[in-house]
Amino acid sequence: MLFSAQPLVGLALLANTAMAALSSGCGKAPTIESGIKTITVDGTQREFTIRVPENYQNDQGHKLIYGLHWVGGRMDQVANGGDTGSKGWKYFGLQDVANETAIFVAPQGLNGGWPNSGGSDLAFIDSMNAYIDEGLCVDQSQRFSIGFSYGASMTYAIACARASDFRGVAAIAAGQLSGCDGGNDPIAYFGIHGVRDGTLSIDGGRTLRDRFVTNNGCDSMAGAKEPASGSRTHITTAATGCKEGYPVQWAAHDGGHIQAAADAPYAEEEGDHSWVGPEVWAFWTLPELSTSA
Numbered sequence: 302m303l304f305s306a307q308p309l310v311g312l313a314l315l316a317n318t319a320m321a322a323l324s325s326g327c328g329k330a331p332t333i334e335s336g337i338k339t340i341t342v343d344g345t346q347r348e349f350t351i352r353v354p355e356n357y358q359n360d361q362g363h364k365l366i367y368g369l370h371w372v373g374g375r376m377d378q379v380a381n382g383g384d385t386g387s388k389g390w391k392y393f394g395l396q397d398v399a400n401e402t403a404i405f406v407a408p409q410g411l412n413g414g415w416p417n418s419g420g421s422d423l424a425f426i427d428s429m430n431a432y433i434d435e436g437l438c439v440d441q442s443q444r445f446s447i448g449f450s451y452g453a454s455m456t457y458a459i460a461c462a463r464a465s466d467f468r469g470v471a472a473i474a475a476g477q478l479s480g481c482d483g484g485n486d487p488i489a490y491f492g493i494h495g496v497r498d499g500t501l502s503i504d505g506g507r508t509l510r511d512r513f514v515t516n517n518g519c520d521s522m523a524g525a526k527e528p529a530s531g532s533r534t535h536i537t538t539a540a541t542g543c544k545e546g547y548p549v550q551w552a553a554h555d556g557g558h559i560q561a562a563a564d565a566p567y568a569e570e571e572g573d574h575s576w577v578g579p580e581v582w583a584f585w586t587l588p589e590l591s592t593s594a
């Protein structure tokens with residue numbers, strides 16, 4: 302009896318270790334503090350803001366969450382509450398719901414955008430991953446990206462090209478502005494789009510979503526319900542039939558080209574009352590995402 306129990310315990314420990322995929326910064330004193338960092342990527346200086354959680358533990362693999370700004374936006378706006386500066390909208394509403402369990406990063410795009418020319422912005426992401434992995438304890442199977450507009454387009458590019466490094470993404474009002482290198486691998490994908498978006502149409506958002514509906518082996522989302530214009534609400538639909546560990550979700554809201562969508566009775570965009578942060582967090586923390594599939 303004793304002998305049969307021991308190997309099982311050992312196996313369970315091994316399995317946990319493998320699932321956590323701890324970075325080289327684990328088990329050491331952290332060498333990165335919250336603040337603005339500058340790194341050189343292919344000869345270009347790139348800046349990002351990082352937020353280390355208050356109860357950081359160097360033996361715990363933390364989630365690593367990137368928040369990518371919109372065109373003409375800045376990293377400090379992402380860190381401080383978006384274009385409206387709402388307290389509840391720090392890192393797209395995720396800082397509050399993460400409750401000090403995740404490392405947050407807001408990178409700065411060159412000239413306020415993410416053209417990703419020649420893969421330069423993907424190289425920036427790769428460099429940040431390597432830098433942060435070394436300085437902090439990251440669960441490498443729990444990296445995520447969220448962005449709005451141009452930042453959502455870059456998040457889409459990450460989903461296309463870096464599905465092996467990232468566990469999931471959320472794209473708010475995305476278009477295809479940053480390319481899609483590769484684009485054939487499954488990754489957990491949450492698309493969020495306004496039915497009245499006059500800047501990057503919801504039709505384009507559906508097309509981006511459908512790439513991952515296909516890659517993840519889900520049933521078509523062509524019939525997913527969307528709210529009527531004027532309804533002041535949103536409808537979130539989970540795709541059916543997806544491969545275990547690779548869900549797709551789609552939230553259409555009665556709003557325009559906005560990041561912090563809120564339902565009535567709140568204003569169309571309301572960082573402190575948006576459902577976006579809580580729904581993205583719920584999606585990224587689905588039990589099927591907690592193991593590397």
Ligand SMILES: *[C@@H]1O[C@H](CO)[C@@H](O)[C@H](O)[C@H]1NC(C)=O
Nearest residue numbers: 355356397398399400401402
């Ligand atoms: C946040 O984390 C703290 C400490 O781990 C815990 O005591 C608290 O219940 C959490 N709050 C929520 C809302 O989950």
